[in-house]
Amino acid sequence: MAEQREKIEGLTKQVDDISKKIDVAGKDDAGLVALRAQLEAVDKSLLDSGVAFRPRLAEINSRVTQLGNPPSDGQPPEPEMVANERHALNTEKAEINVLLGKAEDLSVRVNGMVNKITVLRRSLFTNMLTKRYELANAFTGEVGHAVNYEITRLYNSVSAWLRFVVQFKFRAVLAATFFALLVAAVMQFGGRRIFGRLINRDPSLDDPSYLSRLSVAFWSTLLPTLAMGVLLSGTVTLYTYFNVLRGDIGVLLSGFFAVLFVSFFVNCLSRAVLSPDMPNWRLISIESRAAWLLVWLMTTTAFVVGLDSFMGVVSDTLSSPLSVTIVKSLVAALVVGVLLVLIGSVRPFLDEKGAPRRWPTTLRYTLYLIGFATIVSALLGYVSFAQFVSQQIVITGALLATAYIGFLAASAISEEGAFADTSVGRWLKNRHNLEDTTLDQLGLVANVLIHILIVIVFLPFILFQWGFQPGDILVWLNKLATGFKIGSFSFSPLAIVTGVVVFVLGYFITRWFQGWLDGSVMARGKVDAGVRNSIRTVIGYAGVALAGLIGISSAGIDLSNLALVAGGLSLGIGFGLQNVVSNFVSGLILLAERPFKAGDWIVAGQVSGTVKKISVRATEIETFQRQTVILPNSELINGAVGNWTHRNKLGRIEIPVGVAHGSDVKRVHEVLLDIARSHPMVLKNPEPFVLFAAFGESALNFEVRVFLADIGNGSIVQNDIRFAIVEAFEKEHIQIPSPRRDVVVKTSTSSNGWSIDDEKAEAEYLEILTARAKAAEQPAPRRRRKKPDPA
Structure with missing residues (x-):
């Protein structure tokens, strides 16, 4: 308790110091962010202190x-030892409650200070955008002298640094420059070799797919820009490491590199989208001349915005007058506004007659509106607002455009069959022989990963452009890591992601262990295929369940909280999940008792076939017609199931055969028995047997019964024996009779004694003869009628 008391007192002093610093740093946005981060850490420490008291309070x-309860009045007093213990416990509990009260009050104060910082930062941002400068005071004769003085000071500062470098740090500069160029060379050639397929356009393709154009546009913007950023930041880091840079020169060099980075980024983006040198790779179907013009206009706009930012750094470093800063920002804002109007005035398309055509109306007037708004705002004195709009149009617009291209590419790669047409998809298909369905699923995974990559890369830069500080992102990440509470439920996104990752790792480890145990251990041990399948299935379900429990625990979810879910699940089982649970339990019984296994030939009701897979819900059976039947496990448990190969594949087949009445039955018996004994697949023990089965109506029925080592060969043996019976019976002149049927035809007679059917036949016959006689131009023969026999 003494330790927690000292901790709370120390936090109270820290909060008092931060409260004083807030008033001092009221106009420093970065300083306010740092103070808020300290307050967040204090609040977390207070929460930890409150949690630390819970076990002792419970005790x-x-x-x-x-x-x-203590004895009431009139009852004997309790022992002194018990009374002293009760008093000590109540005293300690009261002290803990006092400390908890102080911690709670301090937490309320911290939250109030955080809200105050938020209000101050919002006011700073609003004042910056709405502050109006008097341009008349800026354009005076003193401004020209101030600009000349600033240029002179900048020249002197850079010259002095160069003389210092040459005299004292020449080797260090050479070493830093060498390593910087080495990094640039490695990134240039290595990046081209590794990512060449992603960023290089193939000139031999006359009509590349939309996905290919999107992918190349996105990666040819992102990867070179990241490489340039690493190169420039690495150069500054190396110069700092070798003590080459002074404080002011380091700031100036960083600002100049920022100009190069922004210009390079926008140039890469515009060239990727418009592709002025390869029309077939353009995302927007425009004229080549207009494409080149737009690339240069966009790059110039980015350079002006970057140069304005760099001049602001110069003014801050050299402590230039405010009028100089206002003039430079005003000129930059006016130039950016004019460039936006020029971009909107370009006619990039061609109509049906080949005449230049403008941008769509909405886009054109939007560019006009933003450009004129920037110019008017700057001329009215709202220079900060015009400068802010210019920066957002160039930098934020470029970031959003690149991210949008990435989102389009991710959506296109998730289309059916799209991932299989990519170079990665073709490589995976050839290397691992993957099916198209699997490749489509990998396309969906690639879609999700690209979306996550875009958000991680671009979101921080966009937030920085809108006034957020790195400390803001650190605070958000801290909240994601530590979580937040919704009612009584603690929610931590990072913990949930950790739990998902742990579950996925556990799942793949389980699958790897299944394959290793099945292929390396049980296969070498000649374990039966059915036993291997049962063990593999049980290990799979046990591993997934264990991975799920570990993942839930890693996500910070108390397993005791799942009691309510279990209660609801049991209620659902009582109402509508009886069949699911019945099949699940039946599957466990089948895996444990193993009345049949994978590879067995079973007969279940109307289904006869080979068992392919036994799961906890259903069993997969493949019939001899290659039809897959999914049979619920409860039907296999509750119904009769015949298993031809339960303990072994030994089985008996019967071949019925009939011979004509009057045949030598002794000879028939000998012939059939010889045929059965002579077949190589028929077992000698138990020996074949020929049964004189019955006296049939049209045949004497025999039945050949033979035993086979593998009942699966029954059809082959039956076929061979039947062929042999036919050949042997032909040699022995033994007939195989067909069923005999006696047909009695009853007819009725006419009044003259003729049969009605005979009269019809006679008339039809005379008509045929008459037709033939006419065809041969001969008289038709006459046929005498004969009186039919009444019998």
């Missing part, structure tokens, strides 16, 4: 409950 309450 005190439990012990007080055990001691019971």
Whole structure:
């Protein structure tokens, strides 16, 4: 308790110091962000202190409950030892409650200071955008002298640094420059070799796919820009490491590199989208001349914005007058506004007659509106607002455009069959022989990963452009890591992601262990295929369940909180999940008792076939017609199931055959028995047997019964024996009779004694003869009628 008391007192002093610093740093946005981060850390420490008291409070309450209530008036007093213990416990509990009260009050104060910092930062941002400068005071004769003085000071500062470098740091500069160029060369050639397929356009393709154009546009913007950023930041780092840079020169060099970075980024983006040198790779179908013009206009706009930012750094470093800064920002804002109007005035398209055509109306007037708004705002004195709009148009617009291209590419790669057409998809298909369905699923995974990559890369830069500080992102990441509470439920996105990652790792480890155990251990041990399948299935479900429990624990979810879910699940089972649970339990019984296994030939009701897979819900059976039947496990448990290969594949087949009445049955028996014994697949023990089965109506019925080592060969053996029976019976002149049927035809007679059917036949016959006689131009023969026999 003494340790927690000292901790709370120290936090109180820290909060008092921060409160004083807030008033001092009221106009420093970065300083306010740093103070807020300190307050967030204090609030977390206070929360930890409150949590630290919970176990002791639980112990005190439990012990007080055990001691019971003190004796009331008129009852014998309790022992002195018990009374002293009760008093000590109540005193300690009161002290803890006092410390908890102080911690709670301090937490409320910290939250109030955080809100105050938020209000101050919002006011700073609003004042910056709405502050109006008197341009008349800026354009005076003193401004020209101030600009000349600033240029002179900048020249002197850079010259002095160069003389210092040449005299004292020449080797260090050479070493730093060498390593910087080495990094640039490695990134240039290595990046081209590794990512060449992603960023290089193939000139031999006359009509590349939309996905290919999107992918090349996105990666040819992102990867070179990242490489340039690493190169420039690495150069500054190396110069700083070798003590080459002074404080002011380091700031100036960083600002100049920022100009180069922004210009390079916008140039890469515009060239990637418009592709002025390769029309077939353009994302926007425009004229080549207009494409080149737009690339230069956009790059110039970015350079002006970057140069304005750099001149602001120069003014801050050299402590230039405010009028100089206002003039430079005004000129930059006016130039950017004019460039935006020029971009909107370009006619990039061609109509049906080949005449230049403007941008779509909405886009053109939007560019006009932003450009004129920037110019008017600057001329009215709202220079900060015009400068802010210029920066957002160039930098934020470029970031959003690149991210949008990435999102389009991610959506296109998730289309059906799209990932299989990519170079990565073709490589995976050839290397691992993947199916198209698997490649489509990998395309969906690539879609999600690209979206996450875009958000991680671009979101921080966009937030920085809108006034957020790195400390803001650190605070958000801290909240993601530590979580926040919704009611009584603690929610931590980072913990949940950790739990998902742990579960995925556990899942793949389980699958790897299954394959290793099945292919390396049980296969070498000649374990039966059915036993291997059962063990593999049980290990799979046990591993997934264990990975799920570990993942839930890693996500910070208390397993005791799942009691409510279990209760609801049991209620659902009682109402509508009986069949699911019945099949699940039946599957466990099948895996444990193993009345049949994978590879067995079973007969279940109307289904007969080979068992392919036994799961906890259903069993997969493949019939001999290659039809897959998914049979619920409860039907296999509750119904009769015949297993031809339960303990072994030994089985008997019967071949019925009939011979004509009057045949030599002794000879028939000998012939059939010889045929059965002579087949190589028929077992000698148990020996074949020929049964004189019955006296049929049209045949004497025999039945050949033979045993086979593998009942699966029954059809082959039956076929061979039947062929042999036919050949042997032909040699022995033994007939295989067909069924005999006696047909009695009853007819009715006419009044003259003729049969009605005979009269019809006679008339039809005379008509045929008459037709033939006419065809041969001969008289038709006459046929005498004969009186039919009444019998």
